[in-house]
Amino acid sequence: MSEPLPDSEAKLTTQQRVVMYRRMLLCRMFEERVYYLFLEGRLPGTIHQSQGQEASAVGVCSVLRSGDMITSTHRPHSHAIARGVPVTSLMAELFAKDTGCCRGKGGSMHVGDRDAGMLPAIAIVGGGIPLASGYALAFKYLKQPNIVACFFGEGATNIGAFHEAVNMAAIWDLPVVFVCENNKYAASTAVEKVMKVKHVSERAQAYGIPGETVDGNDVEITYYAMQRAAERARAGKGPTLLEIETYRFAGHSRSDPGHYRAAEEVASWKERDPIARYEKQLSTEALITPEDMAGFKAAIDRELEEAIHLAERDPSPKPEDCLSDVFVS
Amino acid sequence: MSSSASVISSRELRGREMTLVEALREALREEMRRDDRVILLGEDIGVEGGFGGAFTVTLGLSEEFGHHRVIDTPISEAAIAGVAAGAAMAGLRPVADVQYGDFLFLAMDQLANNAAKLRYMSGGKLAVPMVLRAPVGATTRGSQHGQSLEAFFMHVPGLKVACPSNPYDGKGLLKSAIRDDNPVIFFEHKLLYGSKGARKEKAGLQVAGIVPEEEYLIPFGEAKIVRPGRNVTIVANLLMVHRSMQAAEILASQSIDAEVIDVRTLVPFDWPAVFDSVKKTGRLIIVEEDNLTGGWGAEVAARVADDCIGYLDAPIRRVAAPDTPPPFAPIMEQFYVPSVERIVSTAKQVVVV
Ligand SMILES: Cc1ncc(C[n+]2csc(CCOP(=O)(O)OP(=O)(O)O)c2C)c(N)n1
Helix, strand or coil: CCCCCCCCCCCCCHHHHHHHHHHHHHHHHHHHHHHHHHHCCCCCCCCCCCCCCHHHHHHHHCCCCCCCEEECCCCCHHHHHHHCCCHHHHHHHHCCCCCCCCCCCCCHHHCCEHHHCECCCCCCCCCHHHHHHHHHHHHHHCCCCCCEEEEEEHHHHHCHHHHHHHHHHHHCCCCEEEEEEECCEECCEEHHHCCCCCCHHHHHHHHCCCEEEEECCCHHHHHHHHHHHHHHHHCCCCCEEEEEECCCCCCCCCCCCCCCCCHHHHHHHHHCCHHHHHHHHHHHCCCCCHHHHHHHHHHHHHHHHHHHHHHHHCCCCCHHHHHCCCCCC | CCCCCECCCHHHCCCEEECHHHHHHHHHHHHHHHCCCEEEEECCCCCCCCCCCCCCCCCCHHHHHCCCCEEECCCCHHHHHHHHHHHHHCCCEEEEECCCHHHHHHHHHHHHHHHCCHHHHCCCCCCCCCEEEEEECCCCCCCCCCCCCHHHHHCCCCCEEECCCCHHHHHHHHHHHHHCCCCEEEEEEHHHCCCCHHHCCCCCCCCCEEECCCCCCCCCCCCEEEECCCCEEEEECHHHHHHHHHHHHHHHCCCCCEEEEECCEEECCCHHHHHHHHHHHCCEEEEEEEECCCCHHHHHHHHHHHHHHHHCCCCCEEEEECCCCCCCCHHHHHHHCCCHHHHHHHHHHHCCC
16 A cells, blocks of 8 residues: 555645545554554564654655655654555564565664655654755755655754754755644653743744644645645745644553643544544545445555564564675675 | 772672662762752653653652752753753752763763863863763664763763663762762663663663662772682673673683673773783773774773783783664664673683683
């Protein structure tokens, strides 16, 4: 399931909308499977999951074209799926296999595949933001018609690298969209405790670029906001700071029970589940039927089952593979 | 020169059994009670319902001391280090932390250019009494969450560097670090924490140790001979002390009597302890989890070559991580981190029985 979304400057077509729905579903079901694989002790390392944030990943990436690039964070699974990194190679990476998208060297926090349009995710908070500006500088210099979508959390906007890299992109009108997924918490830290302004998007003013805050649990709102920002970037007018308001349903990482969030708060966000909302919207408009949904779920289930099955049988790297890839030889 | 190294066997100690996390927490609590200029700075260290820092060391401290002393910061490592240095000059004793040692690179400017040099640049007028705690070690989290960084900081004049291997040393050294008038980078190994519950490390060692009820401090610059021996000196820190001890047991069964030295602090370094031992055994192996090239072991090898060349009966050997980033896949990580087997086989190369 990585059918490419057609390029779009205009209104979403019915087909695109259904594809976006299906892709969000794939993100969600992938994360749910991975969660249980971790609980069962079948995956090594740690994970940071993105249930609840699928509309951001899918809304943003659905605007991108081939040749565009995304940067991501310690919470990269949905970004990778939305960008079209093959699910088999993602799953294999989580299983630490040689067939993984980083050949077992990266792991959950560094998944990515340049050829699919995603750099290895950067797990240093804010560390991907300068890379995004740099990639965009090269696009501009090389006169390539591409843009970069740079994902990061609201917590990353307090890192010096954010300021330095957004400012550079602004003064040089670089083709990049800074996509801040504001899910209200950086690990256990509530955003109000670490930021005096109400919205991350207000920070755009300081760089002289547009800033916009959108309902990130609505995939179409997110899509159209990204479309505006992407058009601006492609037209050579420079970056936009897009704040996508959303919420993570899971803990910060594998081991986090999330006691710092009120149960009512979590429940109220679950009411706004981006997938359930879109399901309802598409059903109301009679674009999908309950049978379609059941069909999608069954197909995704099979796809994930197959990916797990393959990953488990795939070869591990050899111990001494540790030594390769340090330099270009 | 006679050795200042102390030989302490935990059997001599009376006290409670504690994990490293508990011992470090007790050190913080005691120093905060003793001196209200001691404050803590870090991410997620005092949030209600939170973690008590990435590895639970500060759990419960905001309840006792309040948020004006256990200060939750934004994700801003450069400012955490720099603010700690600024406050330290003005008379506080900040104990800051980063969640993973790898993030010290974000704080490098403030540490290496400011904290380390302000004493010097002020002609001896200023002091920067701060501590920066940092967890190190590879734990299947990949390249940006598993580095061992001691050598970077050992290289900067003006910074002290501690690296305890057990709860007793952890507590005593942290208390000394807090009372030290110089900036101290305090390394803790993730697999030695003994964290419980959700923060438990799968591959973590069970290194609970005896920590006395009564107060004690461990001075910087005193190595500990954790196992006396005659045939070969093994110098190690952090997790590698434990691997070296396991190796020494295996070697003993093969008639090789290894002396294991836990350096405990890298700056200042207890040179007499290592020199005396090498003069006795004639052989030296240095075991570190850091990358081989330019690791702290290289400095030890050079100094021993300088001072003890006439006593050496075999080449000095280093057992270290190869010159690669920490890989993610456990099978590669096990290759990367020095193993007991590598220490044993290296010892057998230098000691011909
Ligand atoms: C420089 C740095 N500091 C601290 C961390 C530890 N850490 C990992 S994720 C995280 C919270 C990040 O919050 P945010 O950027 O809002 O992203 P979210 O987790 O909400 O997706 C922290 C503190 C890190 N990885 N990098």
